[in-house]
Amino acid sequence: MAPRPGRVTPVPPGWTHAGRISPGHDLQLTFALRQRGTARLAQLVHAVSDPRSPRYGQHLSLEQLRDLIRPSSATLMTVLKWLQGHGVENCSSVTTLDFLECRMPASTAERLLPGAEFHRYVKGQRSLVRSPLPYAVPEELAEHVDFVGGLHRFPAERTAVSRAWARDAEPGRRRGGGAAFHLGVMPSVLRKRYNMTGGDVGLLPNNSQACAQFLEQYFHQADLAEFMQLFGSSFAHRSRVDRVVGHQGTGKAGLEASLDVEYIMSSGANISTWVFSNAGRHESQEPFLAWLLLLSNMSSLPWVHSVSYGDDEDSLSLAYLERVNVEFMKAAARGLTVLFASGDDGAGCRRVSGGNHTFRPSFPASR
Structure with missing residues (x-):
């Protein structure tokens, strides 16, 4: 057996163990199949991105990308035979053929991946199924599978946005004896900071952008x-998202989702905007991984993607990091630009008990 990955992320604070799940509990696992042509892909990304290269701007279609990096026939046959040998038939692939999403009972998953043991964890109203133990794959599969998603990673948590500025803005409140003020950053503030005038808006019909939301964060x-009515009077803008990909909930709007949508449409004003909503509604689903699969399965996508999501880099396996980096190269080869928020805490810090504190980069912003 070949262990995958080498270490397991500890259960994050706030999550409570609620016991082992029943053998028949339905799981959804994602198998990242070994790709071909990744070295060639890296060269091509540099070529199509370098203005000095004769290949500059000659991006690949999704079908051309598939032909470059699709797993070998041996990989596809070996993995499918392994899954079918354990009775796993409910699988779907993506256009690039390098991911498989499969559903199976927990008992089947534990036989398929020796060492794995699935338990339920709860936090407030949220419930997840994860394995606290590492898994292994047969030696003959090690060269064909990069990792299996849906076992270990807990969703990244966002720090609550501080509203201290709102208290400081209340009438009569002063700081240091000076006049009252607040630190609200409205679209006009950002546009002024970046020297944008009323004419700096999208004018071409093929301009397009998107943001991605996770963990049942929705906008309305x-x-x-209403936001655009209040703050968009000084520039041409759109007041509706053109397309939502995924599940869009009807409950209370999320602060994070609202912030992302309203400000990308204020800075990138008058530009067609999509929202990718990756709720993570299945207990064993990893929403960030689900978003990457969407990119590998859609031939027509917005050109710019803005994502406010990240994990502590030291919590992720090397296999996962390397594979996600390839996913970003796939996007770049198609001409997509992907922007990641650097996080709420700057460089971040890992506090080591009794030792020296160290920097803690956030992935994927650290890439």
């Missing part, structure tokens, strides 16, 4: 329209 079209 009505909130967006």
Whole structure:
């Protein structure tokens, strides 16, 4: 057996163990199949991105990308035979053929991946199924599978946005004896900071952008329209998202989702905007991985993607990091630009008990 990955992320604070799940509990696992042509892909990304290269701007279609990096026939046959040998038939692939999403009972998953043991964890109203133990794959599979998603990673947590500025802005409040003030950053503030005038808006019909939301963070079209009515009077803008990919909930709008949508449409004003909503509604699903699969399965996508999501880099396996980096190269080869927030805490810090504190980079912003 070949162990995968080498270490397991500890259960994050706030999550409570609620016991082992039943053998028949339905799981959804993602198998990242070994790709071909990744060295060639890296060279091609540099070529199409370098203005000095004769290949500059000659991006690949999704089908051309598939032909470059699709797993070998041996990999596809070996993995499918392994899954079918354990009775796993409910699988779907992506256009690039390098991911498989499969559903199976927990008992089947534990036989398929020796060492794995699936338990339920809860935090407030949220519930997840993860394995606290490392898994292994047969030696003959090690060269064909990069990693299996849906076992170990807990969703990244966002720090609550501080509202200290709102308290400071209350009438009569002073700081240091000076006049009252607040630190609200409205679209006009950002546009002024970046020297954008009323004419700096999208004008070409093929301009397009998107943001990605995770963990049942939703926006509301009505909130967006009201926001633009309040803050968009000085520039041409759109007041509706053109397309939502995924599940869009009807409950209370999320602060994170609203912030992302309203400000990308204020800075990238008058540009067609999509929202990718990756709720992570299945207990064993990893929403960030689900978003990457969407990119590998859609031939027509917005050109710019803004993502406010990240994990502590030291919590991730090397196999996962390397594979996600290849996913970003796939996007770049198609001409997509992907921007990641650097996090709420700057460089971040890992506090070591009784020792020296160290920097803690956030992935994927650290790439």
